Amino acid sequence: MVNGLVAPKRKDPLADAGTPLSRRAREAGGQPIGELMHRALARPELISLAAGFVDQASLPVEATRVALEQVLAEATAGKAALQYGTTLGFPRLRELLLARMRAADPGLSAASLERVIVTAGSNQLLHLLADTLLDPGDIVLVAAPTYFVFLGALASVGARSLGVAADAQGLVPESLDERFAALARSSELSRVKAIYATSYFDNPSGASIERQRRPRIVDLVQRWSQQAKRTIYLIEDTAYRELRYEGQDLPSLRSLDATGEHVILTGSFSKSFSPGIRVGWGLLPPELVQPVCDQKQNIDFGSPNFNQHLMAAVLESGLFDPHVAELRGRYRQKLKAMLDAAERHLGKVPGASWQRPQGGLYVWLTLPPHVDAGLHGRLFQLALDAGVLYVPGEYCYPAEGPKAAKNTVRLSFGVQDEAGIARGMKALGEALAEVC
Numbered sequence: 181m182v183n184g185l186v187a188p189k190r191k192d193p194l195a196d197a198g199t200p201l202s203r204r205a206r207e208a209g210g211q212p213i214g215e216l217m218h219r220a221l222a223r224p225e226l227i228s229l230a231a232g233f234v235d236q237a238s239l240p241v242e243a244t245r246v247a248l249e250q251v252l253a254e255a256t257a258g259k260a261a262l263q264y265g266t267t268l269g270f271p272r273l274r275e276l277l278l279a280r281m282r283a284a285d286p287g288l289s290a291a292s293l294e295r296v297i298v299t300a301g302s303n304q305l306l307h308l309l310a311d312t313l314l315d316p317g318d319i320v321l322v323a324a325p326t327y328f329v330f331l332g333a334l335a336s337v338g339a340r341s342l343g344v345a346a347d348a349q350g351l352v353p354e355s356l357d358e359r360f361a362a363l364a365r366s367s368e369l370s371r372v373k374a375i376y377a378t379s380y381f382d383n384p385s386g387a388s389i390e391r392q393r394r395p396r397i398v399d400l401v402q403r404w405s406q407q408a409k410r411t412i413y414l415i416e417d418t419a420y421r422e423l424r425y426e427g428q429d430l431p432s433l434r435s436l437d438a439t440g441e442h443v444i445l446t447g448s449f450s451k452s453f454s455p456g457i458r459v460g461w462g463l464l465p466p467e468l469v470q471p472v473c474d475q476k477q478n479i480d481f482g483s484p485n486f487n488q489h490l491m492a493a494v495l496e497s498g499l500f501d502p503h504v505a506e507l508r509g510r511y512r513q514k515l516k517a518m519l520d521a522a523e524r525h526l527g528k529v530p531g532a533s534w535q536r537p538q539g540g541l542y543v544w545l546t547l548p549p550h551v552d553a554g555l556h557g558r559l560f561q562l563a564l565d566a567g568v569l570y571v572p573g574e575y576c577y578p579a580e581g582p583k584a585a586k587n588t589v590r591l592s593f594g595v596q597d598e599a600g601i602a603r604g605m606k607a608l609g610e611a612l613a614e615v616c
């Protein structure tokens with residue numbers, strides 16, 4: 181037990197606990213990350229390098245006000261925005277999204293309007309995909325480490341998440357191939373439904389899939405689909421694509437899938453504009469459009485229409501790109517502050533290393549092998565005492581595959597300003613000095 185910072189003990193999901201909850205509801209409780217965030221909010225004096233929130237100071241109040249006035253400027257159009265929308269989403273926004281996807285990936289083929297869906301954040305689409313594709317016992321291959329919220333979505337539908345090695349260049353194609361081969365040998369290939377990968381500035385590792393690896397990964401998915409005699413999907417999460425601070429943009433995995441039958445692209449305005457508006461999107465293979473819509477029909481038959489009109493106005497009025505340019509400048513400075521502070525306060529710790537991302541919101545730290553950075557380890561307690569909170573990296577590992585590395589930490593430079601980042605990193609360095 182660390183300062184009471186411990187996840188509630190999980191109940192046996194099958195045990196009868198008086199309150200007649202579903203198995204899924206019982207399985208969903210007690211996630212350590214949820215508890216971590218709860219405690220962070222309860223102790224506002226802590227410097228949180230944990231939360232994946234965006235920079236508060238640069239949230240686009242003025243641009244949103246302008247777009248809002250446009251949406252409501254004329255009564256008929258304003259009323260349309262205040263009415264329910266359609267399941268696939270506001271047609272004008274979908275057109276604008278398609279145009280942006282084409283501009284970002286000039287090689288994009290087989291991308292048409294009927295394949296574009298708008299959701300309440302990309303997280304909703306990830307959940308819809310889990311519901312649409314997966315039965316209990318089905319397998320999804322994910323990078324180890326990966327976005328832990330999606331691991332929760334997989335667990336909630338009873339799917340197995342199986343890790344594939346990833347390094348500073350992202351998912352390792354050889355490891356993916358080996359994993360497929362091993363599953364084929366154990367006659368489990370038929371259970372593999374999808375691969376999930378964040379292709380730009382991953383959460384938590386900050387790594388982007390390297391240029392040469394991209395076509396190889398798409399090719400592997402296509403080849404193993406042939407072997408399995410049905411489609412294995414590659415879910416490409418591009419939530420951080422716009423947040424690049426260095427280097428050239430890379431072609432999406434989706435743009436390398438000529439027919440668009442294997443790669444499902446998910447995107448989001450949460451990081452690049454506002455998570456409060458919470459609009460995400462997807463570019464789906466044709467045969468998934470109706471099944472995903474059928475799921476969505478049962479949930480909300482369309483995401484909040486007003487927010488979609490608002491985002492369409494943001495894009496049409498040219499308010500989006502200048503904001504992203506401003507954000508890039510802001511986060512570039514914050515990333516530099518974190519990397520400088522890491523050098524200063526962790527640089528002398530033997531065995532400590534970190535990756536230098538070119539974008540996104542996270543820095544992934546690997547500590548000496550004997551350091552347990554988990555909620556129950558000494559470092560976490562010492563860091564809390566010193567006033568800093570981080571996400572233990574071990575929670576970002578899938579249930580199966582490469583062993584969860586307890587000596588890893590996810591740091592976010594999204595929320596704190598440069599001074600907060602410097603103070604947080606100093607506190608972390610002091611805590612680390614005590615355990616090393």
Ligand SMILES: Cc1ncc(COP(=O)(O)O)c(C=O)c1O
Binds near residue numbers: 304327382
């Ligand atoms: C990798 C990744 N994908 C998807 C999301 C979901 O974002 P949203 O649902 O706000 O679009 C996040 C949020 O942190 C993320 O880190």
